[in-house]
Amino acid sequence: MAGRPTAMPRTRGPGDRGASAVGTQSRSLLGRGLQGLYALLMNAVGLVMEPIQRLVGIRRMAWVFLVPNLLVFGIFILFPMVLNLYYATTAGPRLYPQDRPYVGSANFERLFTCTDYTNPNTCLEDRFWRAARNTGVFVLFQVGGMVVISLVTALALNRKIVARGFFRSVFFYPVLLSPVVVALIWKWILQREGVLNAILVSLGSDPINFLLDGRWAMTWVILVSIWANMGFYTLILLAGLQSIPVELYDAGAIDGTSGVQSFRHITLPLLMPTMMVVLVLSLIRAVQMFDEVFVLTGGGPGSATLLMVQYIYQTGFGTQNPRFGIAAAASVSLGAVLLVVTLIQLRVGRGSERHLA
C-alpha cells in the first residue's frame, strides 16, 4: 500500500493520443465540454510553445518547462530565505532593505541575553524565552502523547474488526478541519458556560475557567492539537503495520509466541522506521504550531500558551511598531532548530524512504 502510486498508469499506444486529463471514457456533454476546453487551452499555449521549441531545440525545452515553477519558487521561497539573513542582521522599523542599518549580530544578542537562563524575567526579550519554553513543553507533551495515542489507535484499527473503514475515517476526519474551525469548536466547549463545565457541575464539581487558567490552557492546547492531528499519524502507522508480512505472525504462532511477545519482537522492530518518520514529522509540525493555539487562547492567559511562531508573527506584524529584525532573527533561530530535526530525519529516513515526502 505504502510507496506505490494509487493506480498503475494504463499503457497506451501512440495511436490514441486523443486522450485528455478528463478521461477518454467520458461521453457526457459536460465531460466532452471540459475535454474540448482543455484541448483548446492547451493548443493555445502550444501556439507559443512550438515556436520556442523550434528556437531552443528539444533538449533545452526542459528549462522552458521548469521556468514557471522555478520563477515562483525562486522569488517567493529561495530569495526570501537569503533575504531573511539580511533582515536578521539589520534593525529599525522600516520594511525596505535599503532603509535598514546594519547591526551585525545585535538582534541575536538581544534575543539570547539573559542573566539567568532558567528565568525568562531576567532576559532582555522575556517573551522570546517564554515562547521558547512554552514551545518546548508543548512539543514534548504533544508529540509524546500523539505518538502513543496514534500507535494505540493504529493497532486497534489493524485488528480484524467490522466497519474498519468507518472507524478509520472517524479518527481521520478532524485532520481535514481548518485550524480555525478546530479552535472555535473547542473554544465553545471549553468556555466557562460550556458543555464541559456543565458535565463537571452535574458531577458535583465547581466549574473551571479552562482557558483563563495558565496550566489548564496549556493542557487543553496540547489535547486539542492532538485531537486535530492524530488521525494523520494513525494513518501512516496503519500503513506501516499493514506492510508487515503476515507470514511472520503465522510463523510466530507455530512457535507458540504470545500476543505480547509477537508485539515486542515482530511488530515493534518492524514498525520502528515508520515510528521514526511519524516522530520527526510530528516534531517538525509541533515546533511551528500556530493557528489552533492563536485562535483558541491567543497565547494567553498572559503568555501562558505563547508559542514561537506567534512570537515571530506578533513581533513582526502584530504591533504598531514592527521589529522586523528581531522577528527575522527569531525565525532564523527557529529555522536552525528545524534544520537539526530535518537532518536527523534524513539520517533516520534512509531506511524508510517510502514514507518520506
Next chain:
Amino acid sequence: MTTVARFLTRRRGDQRGRRSRLSATDVLTYAYLAAGVLVMFGPVAWLVLSSFKTPANLIEFPPTLLPLAQETVVVPGYAQPLPLYDVVLEDGTTARLAQVRRVGLMAQMVDPAAPDEIIQVHIDQRSAVRHVRLAVENYTQSFTRFNFARYLRNSVVVTVGATLITLVINSMAAFALSKYRFRGRNVVFLIIISTLMIPISVILVPVYLVINQVGWVNNLWGVIIPGAATPTGVFLLRQYMLTIPDELLDSGRIDGASEWRLYWQIVLPLAAPALAVLAIFSVMWRWNDFLWPLIVLTRSEFFTLQVGLNAFQGELQVQWHFVLAMTVLTLLPITLVFSFLQRFITTGIASTGVKG
C-alpha cells in the same frame, strides 16, 4: 438465540471455524473505538447542534442538548405574542399561562382563554413551555448581516485559483525533471527537495517584503502565488511520472508531436491519479490556510473565511450564534469533499506521507 449471538460476535476470518466468539481483546478494541467515535465526532456534533440554537438558548447553563425555542401565543389585547409557561398555582393546580411582564421575582401572567384577569406568579413556580426548533435564522442572517458571502467568494477564488496554478506549474516542472536528461537536473531537484521542510513561518518577513514590492498586500494574488510552487507537489508528480515509459514519448516524437503536445496529450492524462491526489491536498491546504492570509489581508473585504471567522470570534461581544453557524458553513465543503473522496485521500496520504 445462539446463532444470533454468534452472528453478532462473528469476526472476519471465522470461516476457518476456529474461535467464533469475541475475545477480551476484541471487546477492549471495540470499546476503545466506540470511545474514539464519541471523542472525535462529539465536538463536531455539539457544534452543529449549538449552531441551531437561539441566542437565549445558547447562554443557558447548563446547556440543553437540542435546540429549543419557547412557545408563544397571541393573546387578544396584547400587540406582541406572549411566551407560554407551565405554572404551579397557589392552590397546587397547574395551568398553562402566558407571561405579560416580569417585575422582580414576580411575573404577571394571563390565561390565554381569559385574558382580562392578571395573575401574579412567583417566578420559581413557572417553567417555560418549549419545543425543538432549528434557529435557521443564524445561517440566513450570516449572509444578510455580515460580509460572509464575500469571505466565501474570496476563499473559493483563492482555493480554485491556487490549485489550478499549482497543478499546471508543478506538473510542468515534474515533466522536465522526469523526462529529460540535462545538466543541472539533479541540482534543481535537490534544491527544490531541500526546501520541503522550510515552512512559510520561517520566512514571513522577507516574503512579506516581496509581496509588498509587487503590490499584492490586500490582494488575493498575494495569497495565491507564494505557495503555488510547492516542493511537495513537484516531488509527488515527478515520482509518478518516472513510472510512465519513455517509449511513449519517443514514438510521439517520431509522429512529429511537439514537446508541449507530449506533455499535455500523453503525460498529463497518464499522471491523472497523482494530479488528483495533489489537487485534493492543494484544496485542503488553501481552504484551511490561516497565517499567511492573516498577514497579507488586513482589509475585511479581502478576508478569506478563516481570517473572517477569526475576526468575528475576536470581537469584544462574541455573537456566538453567528460564529457557530459560520463555523459549520466553513467546515461543510471539506466534510463533503471528504465523504466523497475518503478512500482517495486516505490512500493518498498513506502512500506519500504528505500533509499540509
